[in-house]
Amino acid sequence: MERKIVLEHIDVEGIQHLDVYRQHGGYLSLKKALKSMTPDEVVTEVKTAGLRGRGGAGFPTGMKWSFIDKKSGNPRYLICNADESEPGTFKDRYLMQHIPHRLIEGMICAAYALGANKAYIYVRGEFKAVIGILNTAIKEAYAAGLLGKNILGSGFDLDLHVHSGAGAYICGEETALIESLEGKRGNPRLKPPFPAIKGLYQCPTVVNNVETLANIGWIVNNGGEEYAKIGIGRSTGTKLISACGNINKPGVYEIELGLPVHEFIYSNDYCGGIKGGKELKAVVPGGSSVPILPKELILKTIEGVDRLMSYESLSEGGFISGSMLGSGGFIVFDEDACIVRNTYNFSRFYHHESCGQCSPCREGTSWMESVLHRIENGQGKTKDIDLLVSIASKIEGNTICPLGDAASWPVAAAIRHFRHEFEFHVNHPELIKNIKHGNLEKLDVKN
Amino acid sequence: MSEKHFKHKLYVKENKAVAFSPTTLEKINTIISHYPEGQQKSALIPVLHIAQEEMGGSLNVDIMEYVASLLSITPIEVFEVATFYSQFYLEPVGKYVIEVCQTGPCAICGGEDIMAYLEEKLEIKxxxxTSDGLFSLKAVECLGACGSAPVMQVNTEFYEFLxxxxxxxxxxxxxxxxELKKPEEQTWKERLS
Known part of the structure; x- marks a missing residue:
């Protein structure tokens, strides 16, 4: 089921440079799109392809594009969301570092489809190396006439720039990203109006994830129908999965959607099984905010059907017994992992990253962290477990942006599936003192 | 975050003259030109990165007011951004800022041990x-390199599979x-242009 679209030719030496990239079919889609297709035809192909947003939400890309306000007369903007900060997710960094032109090619086609003459790549500040690589690639593209005025003689102009963030998870939310790009704090905006109507500088704007845009070139070249043949059902195409945690082969894998989860975890082509021959305990399949699933529910649905790597299959059963494909950040926990400690860790993360704008999230994430800290340190009470469920349910759905949901889901899911571990912590404070994560021993030099 | 920032000398001015070199100013004007006319505020985060790097590794009121004047915005607009983003340091830091990822995927792969070991080795919390001003130790959230956990970042460089x-x-x-600088260690100015 190995199928490469966005990572095609990734192993070719020098593929990050324009000449090598072009020798391998790079930028052919520009000629096709700019010279023989209208912008609306490009949008139609992306709609036919069934491509869905790869940043986590899975919203159909073609539909997002068709919402852009083309009548207002205001300039339109395309922004690439490269603020990859979801714990467990590192696929965009890999893509930009190794094959930056794939993203630039996709962005030029996308900007043409949207009628945008200015585009930005918003990269998280920690990826300084990536920023350097992207700027080099952009320079090469300008020099070859693939960016700038009158691209390939088509009359279409596009300026593309990299914009750096400075360390804020919240800026991955599209309206917070827009605020940040305007030089402000990353406080998400109330929607509507959606960015497609009023986005960057109050102008029509589309924000797409790196991987989403990296698919566009292939779709233009081969057509939406061909793309829709790959994958399964409404989960068309391929997906980059960043696998990490207690596995033998962590890394970024491009899979055809529909691959069985069991195969992904145990096959040597992918994760290669659990490290140290241990037992699988649980998986967070789509970045830290999606619900954690215990072994039995990640491998099979509650009906006993094999779980597949697809938008639909991973969410089968809703949040009672399912999860989400999310951003594809696949975090695997072995039998030794402490779910309480991990849940405390994630809740500390969300407390730290809450922008503080909405009270339920600002206060609630802080309470969840405190209560979990109490339980983790052996001072919890049984009623604290229900208190956590209650706080989580009061944050969810009551905030401007999805960070509130993202903070409450992991806590609610951990208690739903691993309540016994929380109870054990409460009932045996003396035994949990020595639990810690990881066990790095200093290698004895004498041996 | 609040306590740290209230303790900080954010509102104490040292009244030291600060200014970028002509080449840096030129670079900053190029960055400003990336945004539409009248939207020069968009350049704030990139300019703060350069300011922090070229002016001693952290930001103070004098630097922030200078940046505000460069971008024709009010100082408070700079303060609110500088206090929001975790990569801007409002207190002096060492020559090497060691940022250890402490989020889930690194933690389950030994990130907690890395932090404890660094505290022991550097004899700081x-x-x-450190008293010689060489190292600052910080705990940060996910660095986006979970596949090579545990990871840390020292200034611009990632160190993986620690x-x-x-x-x-x-x-x-x-x-x-x-005092040496690694050849591959590009500056913000180089990377942003």
Whole structure:
């Protein structure tokens, strides 16, 4: 089921440079799109392809594009969301570092489809190396006439720039990203109006994830129908999965959607099984905010059907017994992992990253962290477990942006599936003192 | 975050004259030109990165007011951004800022041990700077390199697949070239242009 679209030719030496990239079919889609297709035809192909947003939400890309306000007369903007900060997710960094032109090619086609003459790549500040690589690639593209005025003689102009963030998870939310790009704090905006109507500088704007845009070139070249043949059902195409945690082969894998989860975890082509021959305990399949699933529910649905790597299959059963494909950040926990400690860790993360704008999230994430800290340190009470469920349910759905949901889901899911571990912590404070994560021993030099 | 920032000398001016070199100013004007006319405020985060790097590793009121004047915005607009983003330091830091990822995927792969070992080796607690001004130790959230956990970042460089022996090597290497700069260590100015 190995199928490469966005990572095609990734192993070719020098593929990050324009000449090598072009020798391998790079930028052919520009000629096709700019010279023989209208912008609306490009949008139609992306709609036919069934491509869905790869940043986590899975919203159909073609539909997002068709919402852009083309009548207002205001300039339109395309922004690439490269603020990859979801714990467990590192696929965009890999893509930009190794094959930056794939993203630039996709962005030029996308900007043409949207009628945008200015585009930005918003990269998280920690990826300084990536920023350097992207700027080099952009320079090469300008020099070859693939960016700038009158691209390939088509009359279409596009300026593309990299914009750096400075360390804020919240800026991955599209309206917070827009605020940040305007030089402000990353406080998400109330929607509507959606960015497609009023986005960057109050102008029509589309924000797409790196991987989403990296698919566009292939779709233009081969057509939406061909793309829709790959994958399964409404989960068309391929997906980059960043696998990490207690596995033998962590890394970024491009899979055809529909691959069985069991195969992904145990096959040597992918994760290669659990490290140290241990037992699988649980998986967070789509970045830290999606619900954690215990072994039995990640491998099979509650009906006993094999779980597949697809938008639909991973969410089968809703949040009672399912999860989400999310951003594809696949975090695997072995039998030794402490779910309480991990849940405390994630809740500390969300407390730290809450922008503080909405009270339920600002206060609630802080309470969840405190209560979990109490339980983790052996001072919890049984009623604290229900208190956590209650706080989580009061944050969810009551905030401007999805960070509130993202903070409450992991806590609610951990208690739903691993309540016994929380109870054990409460009932045996003396035994949990020595639990810690990881066990790095200093290698004895004498041996 | 609040307590730290209230303690900080944010509102104490040192009234030291600060200014970028002409080449840096030129670079900053190029960055401003990336945004539509009248939207020069968009350049704030990139300019703060350059300011922090070229003016001693952290930001103070004088620097922030200078940046505000460059972008024709009010100082408060700079303060609110500088206090929001975790990569801007409002207190002096060491020459090497060691940022250890402490989020889930790194933690389950030994990130907690890395932090404890660094505290022991540097003889400081997280959040502190060594007395010789060489190292600052910080705990940060997900660095987006979970596949090579545990990871840490030292200034611009990522260090991945860490173990305790590697930490010894890295610290020794950094100590030995106190004043040297790695050739691959590009500056913000170089990377943003």
């Amino acid at each position: 997280v959040g502190e700077t 173990d305790l022996t590697k930490i010894d090597t890295i610290l020794a290497e950094l100590r030995s070239k106190k």
